[in-house]
Each structure stands twice: as C-alpha cells, then as structure tokens.
Amino acid sequence: MAKKQFKCKVCGYVHEGAAAPEKCPVCGAPASEFVEIKKKGLFSDKNGNPYIILYSTVMVVVVAILLAVAALSLQSRQYANELNEKKQSILQSLLASEAEKAGMEVAEYAAQEGISYDSYIKAYVLDAEGNATEDAQVFDLLKDLGGSFAEGKFPIFVAEDGRVVIPVTGAGLWGPIWGYVALEGDMNTVAGIVMAHKGETPGLGAEIATPKYQAHFVGKKIFEGDKFVSVTLRKGGATEANIDHEVDAITGGTKTSDGVTAMLFSSIAHYVPYLEAHRAAATASEPLPAAAEVSNAENVENNE
Amino acid sequence: MSKQEKEPLFSAKNMKYLTGPFSANNPVIVQILGICSSLAVTVQLKPAIVMALSVTVVTGFSNLVMSLMRNGVPSRIRIIVQLVVIAALVILVDQILKAFVYDVSKQLSVYVGLIITNCIVMGRVEAFALANKPWPAFLDGIGNGLGYGMILVIIAFFRELFGSGTLYGFRVIPESWYMSEGGFYSNCGMMLFPPMALIIVGCIIWVHRSRNKDLQEK
Numbered sequence A: 001m002a003k004k005q006f007k008c009k010v011c012g013y014v015h016e017g018a019a020a021p022e023k024c025p026v027c028g029a030p031a032s033e034f035v036e037i038k039k040k041g042l043f044s045d046k047n048g049n050p051y052i053i054l055y056s057t058v059m060v061v062v063v064a065i066l067l068a069v070a071a072l073s074l075q076s077r078q079y080a081n082e083l084n085e086k087k088q089s090i091l092q093s094l095l096a097s098e099a100e101k102a103g104m105e106v107a108e109y110a111a112q113e114g115i116s117y118d119s120y121i122k123a124y125v126l127d128a129e130g131n132a133t134e135d136a137q138v139f140d141l142l143k144d145l146g147g148s149f150a151e152g153k154f155p156i157f158v159a160e161d162g163r164v165v166i167p168v169t170g171a172g173l174w175g176p177i178w179g180y181v182a183l184e185g186d187m188n189t190v191a192g193i194v195m196a197h198k199g200e201t202p203g204l205g206a207e208i209a210t211p212k213y214q215a216h217f218v219g220k221k222i223f224e225g226d227k228f229v230s231v232t233l234r235k236g237g238a239t240e241a242n243i244d245h246e247v248d249a250i251t252g253g254t255k256t257s258d259g260v261t262a263m264l265f266s267s268i269a270h271y272v273p274y275l276e277a278h279r280a281a282a283t284a285s286e287p288l289p290a291a292a293e294v295s296n297a298e299n300v301e302n303n304e
Numbered sequence B: 001m002s003k004q005e006k007e008p009l010f011s012a013k014n015m016k017y018l019t020g021p022f023s024a025n026n027p028v029i030v031q032i033l034g035i036c037s038s039l040a041v042t043v044q045l046k047p048a049i050v051m052a053l054s055v056t057v058v059t060g061f062s063n064l065v066m067s068l069m070r071n072g073v074p075s076r077i078r079i080i081v082q083l084v085v086i087a088a089l090v091i092l093v094d095q096i097l098k099a100f101v102y103d104v105s106k107q108l109s110v111y112v113g114l115i116i117t118n119c120i121v122m123g124r125v126e127a128f129a130l131a132n133k134p135w136p137a138f139l140d141g142i143g144n145g146l147g148y149g150m151i152l153v154i155i156a157f158f159r160e161l162f163g164s165g166t167l168y169g170f171r172v173i174p175e176s177w178y179m180s181e182g183g184f185y186s187n188c189g190m191m192l193f194p195p196m197a198l199i200i201v202g203c204i205i206w207v208h209r210s211r212n213k214d215l216q217e218k
Helices: A049-100 A106-113 A136-142 A145-149 A205-209 A210-216 A255-267 A273-284 A289-303 B001-006 B012-022 B035-040 B045-069 B075-098 B104-108 B111-116 B121-129 B134-164 B194-209
Strands: A003-008 A014-017 A034-037 A122-128 A130-133 A152-158 A164-171 A175-183 A190-197 A232-234 A244-250
Touching: A014 A255, A034 A136, A034 A175, A034 B001, A034 B012, A049 A106, A049 A122, A049 A164, A049 A190, A049 A210, A049 B075, A049 B104, A122 A136, A122 A232, A145 A164, A152 B104, A164 A210, A164 A289, A164 B001, A190 A210, A205 A210, A205 A255, A210 A244, A232 A255, A255 A273, B035 B111, B035 B134, B035 B194, B045 B075, B045 B111, B045 B121, B075 B104, B075 B111, B075 B121, B111 B121, B121 B134, B134 B194
Parallel strands: A232 A244
Antiparallel strands: A003 A014, A003 A034, A122 A130, A122 A152, A152 A164, A164 A175, A175 A190
C-alpha cells in the first residue's frame, strides 16, 4: 500500500505512513488531530493548467468534428441549392421582362411556357479570342468569376432563341456584387439583368437587387456604333443625349451605382470579341433593320 | 434533486424568466445590450423579423448548452468556451439552413456574423446560464431573444413606414401622396440611416421609463 501523508492540525508536523500516528511526536496531540493530505490528481483542479489544456483540447476537437461532419454531409444539398439558384437567375435575366408583361412571376411564366434551364440554355466557355467550347464545369467557374476572368475563361450562356446571358462580377460599396446580363440576339440590346449583392445598404445601394430597378436596364444598348460603351449609371439621372447607354443612378447609393457601372464595363468587355463576331453574323444574315428604317424615311420624303 | 424535478416546467418562477425580458428586464432598452445590431438590421421589417427569430433560437440554445456544461467549464477560460459554443451553434444552424431552406439562409447571410457578435447572447450566457439549471436557462435565452426581437420590430416598423412608405414590403402610404406624383409627401431619408434607429431606441427608452417609475435612476 502506498504511503499516505498525515498532517497534525496543531503543529503542522507531517507524518508518512499507512495510518496516522497515535501521538504527535512534536506536540503530543492525539491521532484524531491528524488529517490526511490527499494527493491531488493531475486534472482535479479545475483552474489548473493541465485541466484547462485538456478541456480546451477536447472541446476544440469535438466542435471541429461536429462542424466537419455537418459541412460534409450537407455539402451536396447546398451545392444543388446554389446551382439551382444560379440557373434560376439566368432564366430570370432572360424572362423577367416577358413575365412582367404577362403579369406573372418568372417561375410561373417559365412553367407555363414549358421553359426549363436544362432544355432552354446551353453553357459555353469562351477563350480570350471569343472561341466557344462546351464545358460541363461552367458553374464551377461562376463560383470565382473574377478568378476565371483572370485565367482567360469566360462562361457564357446561350438560349435557344439566340439570346445570350453574360455573368458579371464586381465590387459595390460594402462587398461584392454580381449578376447576369441577358442580351438580345443582336448582341447589343439588353434583354434583362439580374443583380445581387452581399451587403449593400438596404433602401439605398441594395435597390440594385430589386426587379423594379433592374427593369430600367431593359432595351439599353451596350454598343455605340461599333464601339463598346457598356451601360452607365449616371448620377443625377440619365441624360437625354445618351439615353440608350445610361440608366439613372440610385440616389444615396452613388458608390454602389459606380460599382455597377464598373462591373458591367469590365465584365462585358471580356466578351466583346465574341459579341462582335456574332453581331457581324447577325447583321449579315438578316436584312439590316437600320437600313430599312432609312428607306422608310426616304419613302415618306419621296411621297411628300 | 427530486424536489427540484417536481417543480412544474412552466411554474410562475420559470415563466418570469421567460417574460421578464419583455419589459422590466428588456435586453435592449434596460440592459442596453445588442444596440449595434438593432441599428443595422432595422431598415425594413422583414430582415428585422428574420434577425429576431434567429437570435432567439441562438440565445435559447447557447444558454441551454452552456448551462449543461456549466459544472465542467474552467472559469479562467469560460469566455473562450462560450465563444466557441456560440460560434459553433451559429455555423451549424447556418449550414442546415443553407441545405434545407435556402431562401431563408439567403435572407440571413449578412446577419449570421452579427448573431455571433451580438452581446445579448454572450451577456445572457455569462450572467445567467453559467449559474442556473438548463431549463430556466433555456427559457431565459428564449425570453431575451424575444424581448430583443420586440424592440427590433418596433424600430423597424417606424423606420420602414417613414423611410420607405412600406410595411413588410407592402405599400402603406399611397403613391399619389408623393411629391413626384403631385402630392404633398416625401419619405424621410434620415430614417434609412442608423442614427435614426438610435434616436428611436432613445424614444422607446423614454416612454418605457416614464411608465416604469422603478427603473428611473435617481
């Protein structure tokens, strides 16, 4: 049996042995005055360093395992949700103005028209010269669109009716902003736009995410003649002279508006080679609408 | 032990933990906790309500968990332990929302960080959960979350009504009243900025104190 320690309460003498001595050799106190000194376990003191280190280690490991299990087991569902959201945003950029005319939500309208993302839209990835390759991994590129742009990979979505959707990304006042710009088959007219943001000021900059504001972009043109000018959000309101390329900026949301302008210009600029190639093709195959208008005007003049 | 267990779950004492924070012990206007998030998320009613519900869930469960752990927590590192528990809880909830109710999680995205740093959560864990049994601690957490949410909704009500003319996204003040439409009315732009929320909190405290004489400082 291990030796125990006993301490005399009267004089403080410490005795080692199996039991307390009958009489204290120093002060003569009886055995009842002795108390056992209990050896403390390493982890018995809750405020001792060993216990704290053990406690925090166990806690961190448990929490880490818990979070890792949760993250891994839910990952596929979350990914499916994100993918679905992106597909819906792309559809919305194409269909919002038509759905608005029909007085329906985009989802309702798409269901009525029998349009679903998978049957209606094909995704391609462009290189810097605008050559398209089909790519199944296109949604992975959208995750870090800025990075994809830097690598020279430009995802684009082509709808059945020849319209295209271009993903855009940029910075607002407080954080990232991103969106999808749908262009008509002429690769010039904006058919619709969807924008979202991480944390712009509610009621001010955050207005960019509302369908009401996004409707202003419909019908704007990104080319002036053959020059790419993008669409600008002008502080103080779009000017009459430039009405095709300008949208009213948001009052009190100047920084966010500037961010949107920069986002549209820099993102769409990457696609200009592709757009120009397809513009040329579109104008070559179709009778020139601009020329027809001129001849109409001439006709009117001639008649008069 | 057995005596304690016989106490009914919703005894008068337990109910006081739940309802106390609604008025007499309100976390925002009496304890002055959670002011910053009540400035940040009250521009419109919808985010305010989402925030209120999420904070209620988090205060409730962090109180419960910390109360269950209270006998083992070394007091020297209790704040760190609280932080880990609260942060883990919030991340877990966020992950689950993302997987199952994606729309709600999109609404919440910005506020998740605000929940972790919300001082009500840690305040209640530190002041109540570490010294009380799990069930009262849980009720206290839920009560404080709801008390906080109540103030949030009141502030958001005024800010959205006067700042945007809408309530929960629906138009309340008719379009025809606006000056741009030839009317006499225009929104108060100040309401969209955080300082106005602080002024509203001040007004709520004023009204509340004048009705509760025992809260007035001498």
